[in-house]
Amino acid sequence: MSAHTSPPRIAIVGHTNSGKTSLLRTLLRDASFGEVSPRAGTTRAVAAAELRAAGETIALVHDSPGLEDPRSLAAAIAAVLPVSACSGPERLQAFLASPAASAALSSEAQVMALALASDLLLCVLDAREPPQGRLIEELRLLQLANRPIVPVLNFTADAEARPEQWRAALAELQLHASVDFDTVLFDAAGERRLYRKLQALLDAHADAFERLLAARADERTLLRDAALMRIARLLARASAIGLVVESADARGRRDAVTRLQAALAALEAQSARGMVEDFRHRAEGLECNPLELPDAPWSLDLYAPGVLERLGAETGRGVAAGAAIGVGVDLLVSGLTLGVASGLGAGAGAAAVALWFHGQRWWQWLRGRVTLVVERSTVAVVGLRQVALLHALEHRGHASLAPIRLAADLATTRPKAIDRLIERGRCLPPRDPNETLGEAEIPAEELAAWMEALRAWLPTAQPTSTGMPVGVAQ
Ligand SMILES: Nc1nc2c(ncn2[C@@H]2O[C@H](COP(=O)(O)OP(=O)(O)O)[C@@H](O)[C@H]2O)c(=O)[nH]1
Ligand SMILES: [Mg+2]
Structure with a gap:
């Protein structure tokens, strides 16, 4: 793939109800995203969209079904390829080729296949939840894809939100590029920070993200x-x-x-x-x-x-x-x-x-x-x-x-x-x-x-x- 010419592929991943579809609606400025028909060739629950600015496709974004059962997924991956000497992507590939991937864990398998096919993962986290248990296990599983991960702390406007706890937990996983972003209470500065993170991690597309940032600022003024x-x-x-x-x-x-x-x-x-x-x-x-x-x-x-x-x-x-x-x-x-x-x-x-x-x-x-x-x-x-x-x-x-x-x-x-x-x-x-x-x-x-x-x-x-x-x- 020529990273310089084709737009990067960004996957929106995370637990069910963490706000993945909401994040996409807000980033795409499209209040009806999520109800559109899925593209041919993709599974029913993965929805694709283009992040566009001034007529240019800046990135291909994919919404995914929620990860619901990280423990079974971890067990299935371990059962297929228990040798930890293999790389994360190799272990994921082996799991995806196994019967478990097309049966009980088909939804989880879709997310893992999407992660492997993407250039970056935006992992949406419900900042009101304590950073422990299944949520942390999900992050570890996503790390197997060896892709840059930007954790997005959603619901940050909520009184229950605990962004500091989350940042500490994310640092334990070597995930330092997190952003706070409430998808319901829009904050232009928060959106800019999110795009700056993507720009830093998708260096080959830095100019395109610069144009996106400029276009969003112009849109605000015009509106x-x-x-x-x-x-x-x-x-x-x-x-x-x-x-x-x-x-x-x-x-x-x-x-x-x-x-x-x-x-x-x-x-x-x-x-x-x-x-x-x-x-x-x-x-x-x-x-x-x-x-x-x-x-x-x-x-x-x-x-x-x-x-x-x-x-x-x-x-x-x-x-x-x-x-x-x-x-x-x-x-x-x-x-x-x-x-x-x-x-x-x-x-x-x-x-x-x-x-x-x-x-x-x-x-x-x-x-x-x-x-x-x-x-x-x-x-x-x-x-x-x-x-x-x-x-x-x-x-x-x-x-x-x-x-x-x-x-x-x-x-x-x-x-x-x-x-x-x-x-x-x-x-x-x-x-x-x-x-x-x-x-x-x-x-x-x-x-x-x-x-x-x-x-x-x-x-x-x-x-x-x-x-x-x-x-x-x-
Ligand atoms: N207050 C608030 N509600 C949100 C936010 N993000 C998502 N929601 C709500 O949380 C629920 C789940 O969101 P959704 O985008 O469907 O989650 P998904 O399952 O991860 O795609 C919906 O009822 C949303 O309206 C947020 O930042 N703030
Ligand atoms: Mg959704």
Whole structure:
């Protein structure tokens, strides 16, 4: 075999349920790996895949069935070739040619054949288990293949994990190149460390691993930027939607509020789904575990009862008096003064436009009409939920089976820049909820400003727990 031209073969081995398939799902960014049909020519339980980066196959990886019975396997190998003077691979070959390999120990035999045919073994270990007994015997058996072994300590985010104990036990076996890697709670730095180990042990393929590392870093940047762009578009649209209603028409006002809510829910869901798909998590997972839309959030703080009453009282016209319908909708009646508008950083031209629109609103108000727009803190909470989703996706391994939800319990202070941008969105003519701003209608500099503000918000926007929604701290 020409090691320089063909990609290396890497076998994922270890005890049943140690997380072998999960590791592959996460490394391959493929949440459905493990359910694909096995390749022709391989046994049913060994599944092959290609680890690819920028169109190049970096390595051929094979998932294997778990080793369940190391004691019987050791006994069978000893029975076939008891002479310890033979090399490990010779003893394994002799065992594989024996009847035991095709009968009772067929699953173990598959793993040993795979180990012999591979350039490196990634041995996945459940770090919550004590490093003793069968688990250590399995490692000794795998060492018979005389291949480099990288022990992967999985479940490291678990409170029960005992990585130090494992490292000491592995050192006894002369296995020093272990890595900690939780396949469910993704950690980019942990993945980099794993690839660096492989690179060191598969020296002939060092350049390919370098390209893989660079490609993974680029992907992360692109994914983040694409997500921030989606959220920026969502918030620009949410800030701009509005409906003009007759002040005296209570039913019309209620209908308008319902339409605004539905439009906002649809925008939020569309953005979230797009992000989940970009990150290559399972879309059907989302359908099975729907985003908490539209019921939960809307019935809570986002649309606090009394908002309209309060605003109605402030406007002095009592337009919303008694309309305790519990929605986060502002009445854009008082509008902005020219001073406030220019303070938004909108520039003199934009400020004049803003003044004109707010002048329009005053005029409508005098004629008994008001403009309903989504309340500013509601837009902000929608943004925060999306930013928290992005944060969660960036730390989600493709092995995770937990539902993907828009976070409910969030606590962070929103940057001032977010409020300014929402106000700027409101300076636009109100958009009918059915005709939200098209992509081309959101100016590039506006999008860039949103993305910058959201990027600054991202590090603080983490779900605090899975409790009840608390809205957003002002
Ligand atoms: N919390 C957590 N669960 C994991 C991790 N790795 C695997 N699992 C879970 O452990 C179980 C066994 O994983 P699987 O990949 O099927 O193990 P395999 O038999 O070695 O292929 C599954 O329920 C996984 O969701 C991990 O790093 N953290
Ligand atoms: Mg498996």
